[in-house]
Each structure stands twice: as C-alpha cells, then as structure tokens.
Amino acid sequence: MFNLGFGVCFALVNFALFLICYRFFGKKGLYAWVGVATVIANIQVTKNIEMFGFVMTLGNTIYGTIYLTSDLLNEKYGEKEAKKAVWFGFFTLITTTIMMQMALQFKPHESGMEAQAAMELIFGMMPRLALGSLAAYFISQFLDVRIYTFLKKMFNKPNQLWIRSNGSTGISQLVDSAVFCTIAFAGVYSWDVWFDIFITTYVLKFIISVASTPALYIARGFKIKED
Template sequence: MPNELIWILFALINFGMLLLFYRLFGRTGLFVWIGIATIIANVQVLKTIELFGLTATLGNIIYGTAYLATDILNEKYGKKDARQAVWLGFSTLIAMTIMMQVALQFEPGASDFAQGPLQSIFGMIPRIALGSLAAYIVSQYFDVWIYDKLRKMFPSDSYLWLRNNGSTLISQLLDTAVFCTIAFLGIYSPSVWLEIFITTYIIKFIVALIDTPFMYAAKYMKVK
C-alpha cells in the first residue's frame, strides 16, 4: 500500500480516535489525548518517509490533533482550559524525556535486546525534545491566543472554520520554524533540512484542513 494512502487513512484514524476520547470522556479525554499525542509525536518524528515524492517526517498528524484538541477546549470551555492543556502536554514531554534518559543508564542484562533500539530512538530525544518543547510552548500559546482573538472577532458559528484553520495554520508555521531549526539544523544537509521544513509545513497545512469537519463534529457533540 503506498505511503500516501496509508497517510490519509492514518489521519482519519487519528482524528477519529480524538473524537472518540472526547465523546467517551468529555473534557478530560481531550487533556489525556494531548498528553498521548505529545509523546507519540516526538517518537514518530524520528522516522522520515517519502510522501508525494518529498522527504517528510512522521508525527505531523498526531501532533496536529493536539492543536485540534486545544481549539476544541478553547471553543467550548474557554482560553483558561486551553492554556492548561498546553502546559499538560509540555509537562508530559518533560517527564517522558527525564524518565527515558534515566532508563537508558541502567546496565542491560546479558539477554537484553532492547537497549540498542531504545538508545537509537531515545538517545536523540533530548535534542528532539528541546526543539519540540520550544516549538510546542511558543506555537501552542500563540494558537490559543489567536484563536481567542478570532473567536471574539468572528463569534458566529459560520466562522468556526476560520477560527480553527486560521489559528492552526499560522501557529503551525511558527512551530515548524522553531522545531526544525533546533532539532534538525546541522544534522541534515541544508538542502534536506529545507526540504523537511517545507514538506513538514505543507503536511501540517493539509492536516489542518483535514481536521475541519472533526472540529464541527466536536462543536455540536453532546458530552458531559
């Protein structure tokens, strides 16, 4: 199955699972999802794939669901809850980074087979995490701020798409610039780095458009 088809199905599964968490657990489900998405995205981003003929990193879809989750919180519960969710994701990533770095310090047993793969994945996490933490806190705070501004400027439900897409598209550009600079500059050649930067934002742009119907579904979903 081609990567492009898997990617589309993967996007639908991710956003569908987010709505399922929200439907089953309400506002708490969104907070939990943001913690999950933050950790998984920072593991998946280590994998590069060929998508639409370009080199891209994985993890952009589930990372995009975190923006949708904060937009839902902002829309239905207010800016305070959205900001609290941002800090939850931030704290979750810090906790994961610390715990895995300590775990790697244990001397593996003679029959251990996991130390090498874990070292390969989580050994890069500190730099990835630093880039992600900086990008996440800057862009998510900006996303919450601009969404709240757009909600006040365009309060009608007919402009829900504008609030959702406008805030996400701008904040994702900021996120991509900060993350790619800290995480990948110097690791890849300048041409590959620029390609990753461009394709990462294009993919995030597409993900932001895909999440629009899910935002409308969440807006009118009856939850406790």
Template sequence: MFNFIWGGVFVAVNFALFVLNYRLFGRKGLYSWICFATVLANIQVVKTIEMFGIVMTLGNTIYTTIYMCTDLLNEKYGTKEARKAVWFGFFTLIASTVMMQLALVFTPQAEGGTAQEAMETIFGLMPRIAAGSLCAYFVSQLLDVQVFGYLKRRFPVRSQFWIRVNGSTLVSQMVDSLVFCTIAFAGEYSWDIWLQILLTTYALKFVISIAATPAMYLARSFSPKED
C-alpha cells in the same frame, strides 16, 4: 501509492479516535489526549517514510490533534482551559523525556537484553532535537491559544468556526516548524536543504490541518455527559 493509501487511513483513524475520545470523556478526555499525543508524536517522528518522492516523518498527524484539542477547549470552555491543557502537555513531554533518559542509563542484561538498542534508537534523542521539540511545542501551543482567542472575538459567529480553527492552527504550525527546524537543524544542513525541510514539514501540517476541519465540527456538536 501504498504509503498514500495507508496515509489516508492513518489520518482518518487519528481523527476518528480523537472525536470518539471527546464524545466518551468530554473535557477530561481532551486533557488525556494531549498528554499521550505529545509522547506518541515524539516516538512516531523517529520513523521516516516517502510519499510522492518527498521524505517525511510520521508524527505530524497526531501532533496536529494536539492543536485540535486546544482549539476545541478554547471554543467550548474558554482560553483559560486551553492554556491549562498546554501546560499539561508540556509537563508530560518533559516528564516522559526525563524518565526515558534515565531508563536508558541502566545496563541491560548481558544475555537476552535485546530492547536496549531499540530503545536508544527511539528515545535517545540528540540534545538539539529534544530542545527543539520542547521549545516548538511550548511557543506554538501558547501562540495557538492566543490567536484562536483573537479570532474568536474577531469572528464570533458559530458558522465561522472554520476560520478560528484553521487561522490559529496555520499560524501556530508555521511558528512550530520554524522554531523546531531552526533549533534542531540550523547549521547542520545547507540553507537550501534546511529551507526544504521547513517548507515540506509545514506543507504537510497545512494539509492535515485543513483535513481536520470536518472532525472539529463533528466534535463541537457533541455535549458529553462528563461535562
């Protein structure tokens, strides 16, 4: 119950900061959010928690806000801007991974160098995990932009925004989960365990994506001065 309560607070804070960021900084704020969210998501995913008997990783909430960014950009500024944001995030993810791997190469101070082990735990990702994360992000984000664009043409009415947001996110999140779990875990676990990881990961993303809809409507109502 403790994790459930704090999980609700955690989700609410993520969405509130996302909306505030757009309100204050507009389109540039969405670009900056994508860059830092891609990094934080891959740090938070290292920590696992248990909720209602299900083991899950952190990082899913802030990772969902990346889809919120591209969908909001697509809605208000067009597909080209949303696709550009995907490339921003992809470059940030690669650059941060490379830089932190180089940082781990340095020999720490013999006495008092206590940060090395902690940094290796967080940033010393296994090759398959890192490859899975990069591929899943790239494929699913570009797919999200395309699906949202299609739904925008198919359901163009302003009140149908929820269809565009949830439809594109739920499709792309499934692909994201499938690509990541296949690259990172296929062969490492038995089929039934692998399937359980895939389904629980997607189910959590599904719930968070639905919960994000009111925040998306609120963010869309703003007309930031920066724009």
C-alpha cells in the same frame, strides 16, 4: 502510492479516535488526548517515510490533533482550559524525556541488549532534537491559543469555526516548524536543505489541520455531560 492511500486511512483513524475519546470521556478525555498525542508524536517522528517524492517523518498527523484539541477546548470551555491543556502536554513531554533518558542509563542484562538498542533508537534523541521539540511545542501551542482567542472575537459566528481554527493553527504551525527546524537542523544542513525540511514539514501539518476541520465541527456538536 501505498503510503498515500494508507496515510489517508491513518489520518481518519487518528480523527476517529480523537472523537471517541471526547465523546466518552468529555473534557478530561481532551487533556488525556493531549498527553497521549504528545508522547506518540515524539515516538513516531523517529520513522521516516516517502510521499510525493519527499522524505518526511511520521508524527505530524497525531501532533496536528493537539492543535485540534486546544481549539476545541478554547471553543467550548474557554482560553483558560486550553492553556491548561497546553501546560499538561508540556509537562508530559518533559516527564517522558527525563524518565526515558534516565532509563537508558541503566546497564542492561545481556538478555535485554536488543530491547536496550531499540529504546536508544527511539528515545535516545540528541539534545538539539529534544530541545527543539520542547521549545517548538511550548511556543506554538500557547501562540495557537492566543490567536484562536483573538480570531474568536473577530469571527464569532458558529459557521466561522473553520476560520478560527485554520487561521490560528496555520500561523502557529508555521512558528512551530521554524523553531524546531532552526534549533534541530541549523548549521547541521545547508540552508537550502534546511528550507526543504521546513517547508515540507509545515505544508504537511497544515494539510492535516485543514483535513481535521470536519472532526472539529463534529466534536463541537457533541452534548457532553461533565462531572
């Protein structure tokens, strides 16, 4: 029960920090948020927790705010700006992966062995996990932008924002989970275990997406003076 209650608080803190970032830093803050969230999500994913009787990884909450960010950029600034943010996040993820893998190759001093072990635990991802994360991010984020743009033409009323956001995110996160789980776990686990990981990951991401809808409405209402 602790994880459930603390998880709700954790999600609210994520949404609040997202709103603060946009309120004080505007569109530039949204790009910065994508970069920060991409890195943090890939660090948090190394920690497993149990909730509702299922074992799941952290990182899904802040990863979900990346979809929230691209939807907000698309809503207020257009598809081009949303795509730019996706490219920025992808570059951030590649840069972090390359730089940390290189950093791990340095021979540590004996006084730094504990730090080396901790860094290997967090950043020493197997190639399949790293590739799965990169591929899933790249495919799903651009898909989210395209679907949101399509839904924006069909459901263009202000009060239909929830349809545009949850519709695009729901489909793109399904693709995200399928791509990552297939690259990372296909052949490693049996298909029934693979399906359990896939479905629990997707359901959790979609719940977070729906829960973030009020934050999207609040952010859209901000009057931001851009430089």
